[in-house]
Amino acid sequence: MERQFPPVTQTAMASLALIVAGGIYLSAHLPNHVSLTPAVILLVLSVLLMAWNMLSLTRVQDFAWGRFFTVARWSMLAYAVTAGLIEFVFVRNHVSGGVLVVLTLSVVVYAIHVPTLIGFTVARYYEGPDA
Amino acid sequence: MSSVAADPPADAGAGTTAAVAGPPHGAPVIPDFEIVPRGGLVLAGVVLVALVVAVATNGIWGLEFMHVAFGAAWTTIDLFMGFVLGPILGHMSVQARIELSTRLMPKMLVIMPAVVTATLVGGWQLSTKLGTNQQAFVNHGWVVASMIVVGVMAILALGLLEPANIAVLIELKKKRPRPDVIEHLMKRFIYCSGVIGALQIATLVIMTKLAS
Numbered sequence: 001m002e003r004q005f006p007p008v009t010q011t012a013m014a015s016l017a018l019i020v021a022g023g024i025y026l027s028a029h030l031p032n033h034v035s036l037t038p039a040v041i042l043l044v045l046s047v048l049l050m051a052w053n054m055l056s057l058t059r060v061q062d063f064a065w066g067r068f069f070t071v072a073r074w075s076m077l078a079y080a081v082t083a084g085l086i087e088f089v090f091v092r093n094h095v096s097g098g099v100l101v102v103l104t105l106s107v108v109v110y111a112i113h114v115p116t117l118i119g120f121t122v123a124r125y126y127e128g129p130d131a
Numbered sequence: 132m133s134s135v136a137a138d139p140p141a142d143a144g145a146g147t148t149a150a151v152a153g154p155p156h157g158a159p160v161i162p163d164f165e166i167v168p169r170g171g172l173v174l175a176g177v178v179l180v181a182l183v184v185a186v187a188t189n190g191i192w193g194l195e196f197m198h199v200a201f202g203a204a205w206t207t208i209d210l211f212m213g214f215v216l217g218p219i220l221g222h223m224s225v226q227a228r229i230e231l232s233t234r235l236m237p238k239m240l241v242i243m244p245a246v247v248t249a250t251l252v253g254g255w256q257l258s259t260k261l262g263t264n265q266q267a268f269v270n271h272g273w274v275v276a277s278m279i280v281v282g283v284m285a286i287l288a289l290g291l292l293e294p295a296n297i298a299v300l301i302e303l304k305k306k307r308p309r310p311d312v313i314e315h316l317m318k319r320f321i322y323c324s325g326v327i328g329a330l331q332i333a334t335l336v337i338m339t340k341l342a343s
Contacts, residue, residue: 009290009291009294012290013286013290013291016285016286016289016290017282017286020282020285020286021282023278023282024275024278024279024282027264027275027278028266028271028275028278029266030264030265030266031265031266032266071297071301074167075297078244081179082244082248085179085182085183085248085252086252088183088186089186089252089255089256092186092187092189092256093256093259110289114289114290114293117289117290117294118293118294118297118298120294121294121295121297121298121316122294122297122298122301125298125302125309125312
């Protein structure tokens with residue numbers, strides 16, 4: 001029988017959808033100044049979902065943490081590179097102030113949550129010594 | 132090399148479960164492969180360096196090259212994977228499917244992130260330079276529509292496709308890979324490719340509208 005896990009994939013996708021929505025909201029109003037409140041709310045919700053996801057994972061019995069960290073660490077390296085490129089474009093285009101903070105934190109969520117999801121997807125099917 | 136654990140399932144002979152589980156007389160052989168091809172990483176690095184140069188210099192030609200060339204590659208690969216290779220893969224023998232997967236999926240693992248990053252970063256910079264991401268642009272609604280389509284594709288690719296790709300490869304590296312896990316993940320990969328392929332048609336419609 002397949003083991004039961006918390007809805008990590010669904011939660012991570014919802015979290016990513018929230019930061020994508022925030023990014024689109026900000027981008028769609030260029031160059032006008034627009035209220036940051038909706039983007040901040042979306043970001044906060046996204047961070048909360050990420051935190052909830054991490055907490056849910058820590059409560060899983062006999063989870064293959066060794067395999068999880070091996071995969072997540074290398075994935076994080078790869079996604080840090082793409083996140084850095086995205087950030088470079090923001091800075092190159094003189095994005096600043098609150099918008100830069102919101103976008104940077106959104107990129108951080110992306111660079112943490114996607115590797116977490118990849119690590120989880122691999123580790124959930126692992127039945128090794130650390131599982 | 133290793134072989135897939137191939138106890139025939141109860142419903143052997145029906146659908147893809149049987150195909151993945153393999154024939155009862157002899158488990159499929161899994162060829163040796165690199166999960167992340169190192170040579171491909173070098174090429175991906177070259178693409179990303181070229182992208183940084185294109186953005187830093189901010190020249191039209193460089194940015195258009197990154198956006199159009201890699202965008203065309205992204206669209207074509209997704210359409211091909213979703214509507215041509217995906218359905219074929221579902222009807223191949225276990226051995227053929229494993230051999231194709233162990234050769235194709237490591238390459239996809241390196242190619243797709245580089246292609247997608249080059250397309251999106253190059254596209255955003257080009258859009259900023261041309262002013263097409265400004266509200267005053269006549270087709271601004273279409274630009275926002277493209278962001279939404281790309282956003283949905285990104286969520287599907289990052290949330291479902293990429294993790295499934297990596298998990299299948301790691302499963303195939305085990306001494307005794309589990310056919311049910313491979314089948315489950317491959318199904319996810321193929322269905323997701325199909326949905327993303329359909330969204331790429333929307334991208335084609337939007338991009339041709341913006342370019343005309």
